[in-house]
Amino acid sequence: MKISVIGCGYLGAVHAATLASMGHTVVGIDVDATKVDQLGRGLAPFFEPGLDELLQDGRATGRLTFTTDVAKAAGAQVHFLCVGTPQAKTSDGADLTYLVSATEALLPHLARGAVVVGKSTVPVGTVDMLRGILSRRPDVLLGWNPEFLRQGTAVKDSLVPDRLVYGVAGGRAAAFDAATGAPKAVTAALDAVYGPLLDAGIPRLVCNFATAELIKSAANAFLATKVSFINAVSELCDASGADVTELSEAMGLDPRIGNRYLHAGLGFGGGCLPKDIRSFRAQASALRVGSVDEWMGVVDAVNLRQRTRTVNLAHELCGGLGGRTITVLGASFKPDTDDIRDSPALDVAARMAAAGAHVTVTDPKAVNSAWMRYPQLRFETSVEKALEGAELVLLLTEWEEYRLLSPALAGGMVRRRVVLDARNVLDAEAWQAEGWTVRGLGRAFPDREDPKVTHFGCTSVAPANIPTP
DSSP: OEEEEEOOSHHHHHHHHHHHHTTOEEEEEOSOHHHHHHHHTTOOSSOOTTHHHHHHHHHHHTOEEEESOGGGGTTOSEEEEOOOOOBOTTSSSBOOHHHHHHHHHHGGGOOTTOEEEEOSOOOTTHHHHHHHHHTTOTTOEEEEOOOOOOTTSHHHHHHSOSOEEEEOTTOHHHHBOTTTOOBOHHHHHHHHHTHHHHHTTOOEEEEOHHHHHHHHHHHHHHHHHHHHHHHHHHHHHHHHTOOHHHHHHHHHTSTTTOSTTOOOSSOOOSSSHHHHHHHHHHHHHHTTOHHHHHHHHHHHHHHHHHHHHHHHHHHHHHTOOTTOEEEEEOOSSSTTOOOOTTOHHHHHHHHHHHTTOEEEEEOSSOHHHHHHHOTTSEEESOHHHHHTTOSEEEEOSOOHHHHTOOHHHHHTTOSSOEEEETTOOSOHHHHHHTTOEEEESSOOOOOOOOHHHHHTTTTTOOOOOOOOO
16 A cells, blocks of 8 residues: 655654555655655664664565655655644744645645545644544545654554544444445545554444544543642642552552552653643643643643643752852663653753753753753763762663663762652662662651751752743
8 A cells, every 4th residue: 555654753754664565665755855765764863762673664565665755755645744732922822834735735735535644642623623634635634633642652553553543524323334234435545545454453442533543632630630640649748748659659549540540750851741731731721621621731830830840859959059069960861762851850950051050961862952952051971970979860761771870880970879769760779878868759768867868958948939031
């Protein structure tokens, strides 16, 4: 089957490569010539485990090509819209400019009977707008197929997804022939695209357009709620002396709750989850559903407050941030990606620098992009160099190499053995055994008599009002 993928950013590049790996002939189209050239050489313009291998395989077989020429989409039976829908500059809603432009550019190159399928995360009602554009081509069909990729595991999420969702006009009742049960055109086209996944038993859910538009945002809103809930509880644990890791472990054993994403820490960031919950909130406000609007506002506020809590705890541990030498482990918003969009780690680092600290940041993949965005910070690719002379170490992105960092070796590089584990992933007992003072968010660590901490007055300094850069 010939397929076009319009928009070759994070979503589009992964989708195009995985479709080619299923045996389809795929052309990826993007307006960025530099990106297209890099993808055409089998190299992803961002770090995603396993993607380079898929790109190179697609290139070698000839099934995968990339171009800036939208006319190359001609002849494709299915066209996936994978362009970005970032948060608007003037509101919390989604900016659909790129989606509209891509659809209009594609219009003259659609074959009769072709199926245009949206994959981008959009607010409910977007399909109605696209229907208006596609009304000039009544011989073309429209479907919606939301994506559920997670950065760091996107290839696996594409090849072994939890579910496939099809949004079609009229919903499930209209998606199949009433007499025979055979799928109608849009459903049949998507079944052909995802044949290998359906054969492997991946669940397929067919619904109406509004449901398909809301599913991704609703899923992200629930995930954000779970993360922010346990982070709010971690603040209660700090106030009461409870330990949030033990509490969340006990909660997670309840099958009604589960332990996934019930892990307290610095909170979420990135280019998707924050903007998706804000868009979800904006949709609720527009539809006058005040409960969801208010709920998402609290979720967002709790998440952002974790950054302030982390900076204040760093201030407390150092007895003030002015002039202190601080090392931050992690720059990307999460491990296994080089994406620094809305990175909690870099936000915390920048706030500490604004308060007068000398901050060095290290990361396995994101140093170059972070250095260009945050010139006020110092960056090192080597963990050893980054740790030299540190008076406080903060673990802010839970890369595996930081989880496994030797406290003995690290202790020989720093000036003071004090670590703030804002992701609550270190083996605190092992670090304490090597003379480290360990702190986390919502953790009830036994106090250690540390003359260096006493010297810096950490027990008597009130949390600071740290400026936001």
